[in-house]
Amino acid sequence: MDDDIKYCRVLDAVTKDARELPVVELLEYMRTFIEHWTNEKLLNAKGTFTYIGKKYNKELEDNKTLSQKMRVRASTDYIHTMIDGVKRFIVCLQNKRCSCGQFQLDELPCPHDLAALRHRNKSYENYCSPYYTRESFLQTYEIPVDPLPDESKWNVPQHIAEEVVMPPTGKLQPARPQKQRYKPYDEANTKKYKLFCSNTEFIYYFSAFPNNTAKIE
């Protein structure tokens, strides 16, 4: 979910200036962007040699480290109590749920689930969402975005070429149109940072918050 919001914001940020372009140029800009994006993601998936994608594998490894310090108490073949210092969590391997809520929400094993799996000598693969696998990423990005031939080579049907497109008939409001979204108070008052990504060749704008978190504008 967070990733979806992040990608929407990236898309929103990189198309900000392009929205001023005429329709054909705007569409070509978007097509080029998606072409570059798809190719980059495909190369990333091809360069992954773990069962799940790099980012999720890192999260899993961090969870494995956290799981090392937990004590496991089995109730049945599936239900386990994890004792993590003064806290306790209940994991059900059958329903793929943990009382911390993270396991069923992310569909990626939480530290408590990993401790239970290790106790049972089971592997994590059957407990991850198939969407996290390298195979899924490869399938998602294997369909290329086709390049667009030169405009002189386009085969435009006559009835479309002859069509005259008129401006919209709606009444324009008197003030200048709103171009930026309204920002909540905390977002409007945070310090802004600019970051150039050499891979995508796009500039991203970040807001830094007092708790050391950052988010893409």
Ligand SMILES: [Zn+2]
């Ligand atoms: Zn948990």
